[in-house]
Amino acid sequence: MVHLTDAEKALVSGLWGKVDVDEIGGESLSSLLVVYPWTQRFFEHFGDLSSASAVMNNAQVKAHGKKVIHSFADGLKHLDNLKGTFSSLSELHCDKLHVDPENFRLLGNMIIIALSHHLGKEFTPCAQAAFQKVVAGVANALAHKYH
């Protein structure tokens, strides 16, 4: 469970409302694949990931980024029960997808960087701290059912 102050909750929902969520999703996932190329191991079926521009323009990456960010957005509505919200996704990522939870931490930081990139000045240290709590909570929730 993440503990955000009322001020932090307001910051998170306020700033989230200002961004193009789909773009954040695409950018975060693309960045993950470019900055940490070993994460491409899960996406060999996505076609051309051979260069940064290939990744950033890849339609499947964008589509998947959208899927992931919408799921993340769902978490933002249930900050008091992230483990419950992500329970079946956690099982899926362990049992079927075999994704090392370290990847959730890496992606969480890519989301933070994408937000910073888009929000500029408004993404203050306070805002970052609040979002860092959220991405850590989501990553832990997604790792919770691993066995």
Next chain:
Amino acid sequence: MVLSAKDKTNISEAWGKIGGHAGEYGAEALERMFFVYPTTKTYFPHFDVSHGSAQVKGHGKKVADALTNAVGHLDDLPGALSALSDLHAHKLRVDPVNFKLLSHCLLVTLANHHPADFTPAVHASLDKFFASVSTVLTSKYR
């Protein structure tokens, strides 16, 4: 991080004392790692990781043999581990955090079986050795 002459002596001597048990210790370290850090199993969905598994035994020996080779080339770890470095970078792509987990389990295993020889100085040298091997294995990741 640089391995001093003393580190190299400690590492060679410690590994020498392991003798023919290296494969067994490699398997034990893997078993410990899979149990204590279940997320590491995500890299081995095709393995039976239960106690006594032949696959874990085989893989433990593989890991131990690579470490034995590394011990024989402490002056040129990048050279000795070059092929393994390529493999991990381009094919296996194990997230770098996991190397610390296996290194820790290797230390736990060695301390467990050789308590008298596992002095703080030897522990430190071995920790540096495993860290150096891990660095080489992840050096071509990007």
